[in-house]
Amino acid sequence: MQKLGDFKLPHFFNYPPYFTLQPVRDTREKQVQLWKDLILDYCRTQKIFVIGLEEDFALFSNPVIERSLSHEAREAFLSALVSEGRAEWLDKGHRKCLILWHRVQDWADIIFRFVKDNGLEDSVMTVEEIRSGIESRGTELHGIDRTILMRALRVLEQKGKLAIFKGTSADDEGVKFSM
């Protein structure tokens, strides 16, 4: 099986026709499903949160078989993820896509457990500390995309589990947990 770094690529990635958008409906559905799963899997294992359609994303081409996904194909597969709530367009031009390999609610649950596991129920942290502080190391929160983190925090804020406030420096916001 071909690998991309540590990641094992599925068989279809080496079959040229899968790099062309299929015209026949049933075949297309199967194709889209395979690509959706691959994109989510890959992003989750490589901790990739944003895909730029015009950039060199590793999955968009396979040099071994000399095939690349057209812009139309890239947009089709990512749009399918957006439809399912597993991704969001960051711009109207559909050039950048935020990948939710964990849904926002899942991230909120992860933050909740993180706070409990580290005994931070009544403490205060900056947003940056949550994603890169010592406690975050070795957890899924480490290196999380800020946009996604803020969304998840706001979900918890709505449930009264924490409060977000502006920090003293212009840079960072803080979070007061009350779980």
Place this chain on the structure above:
Amino acid sequence: MRRRPGIGGLQTAAAARDQYRLVGENVAKIRTDMMKEQLATFRTQLEEFARKHKNDIRKNPAFRSQFHKMCAKVGVDPLASNKGFWAELLGIGDFYYELGVQIVEICLATRPHNGGLINLQELCILLRQRKSDREAVSEDDCLRAISKLKVLGSGFEVISVGKKKLVRSVPTELNKDHNEILELAQAQGFVTVEEVERRLSWTSGRAIDALDTLLDEGLAMIDDGHRDRKRRYWFPCVSSNSTPVADT
């Protein structure tokens, strides 16, 4: 017998003919009886054999295949019914029944990818992957299980395309034009319109028609990504394991 002249002689000749005929019939009857007896003996010996080698038959595909051939020679079909001596003794009915179920499952699972047509070799590989801890499965076993599946009705047929055997699990009928394209595709896993026209001496219309039908049936996929800009029609059912070598 020396012929004697006169009426007496004629009567003797007639009597002699009758006698020969009777003997002739008797001989035929004796031969048939002998054969029946031989067959019965053979069957008994076959049953003994099956009893003694039950394990080998279950575990060894080559042995199993030979056993089937022997059975066929004496007119015994161990798979004819799930009940009765053979099925009970060998549990062979179950073996093929289970195999049939797995074949159906695999065909259904791969249908979105190959349109309902799968290479017999690939089918066997997938079957063996499922059965890794149990008995081995040969192509011969697959063919037998599939012939039992035909009873289920539509689909489930083994067709020959060129040197390969394909298992069809959908009612799609392939006509001669489609078959020829599939055979052509076996070389590299794909064809181009131009290649079909050239190698089969067809008009462009005929080639495109056939290819479009195969595309619509889900048996083919298009590939527009080659640097030579020619559209390729790939056929998952003729590629083994669908991991073809890149064509340059």
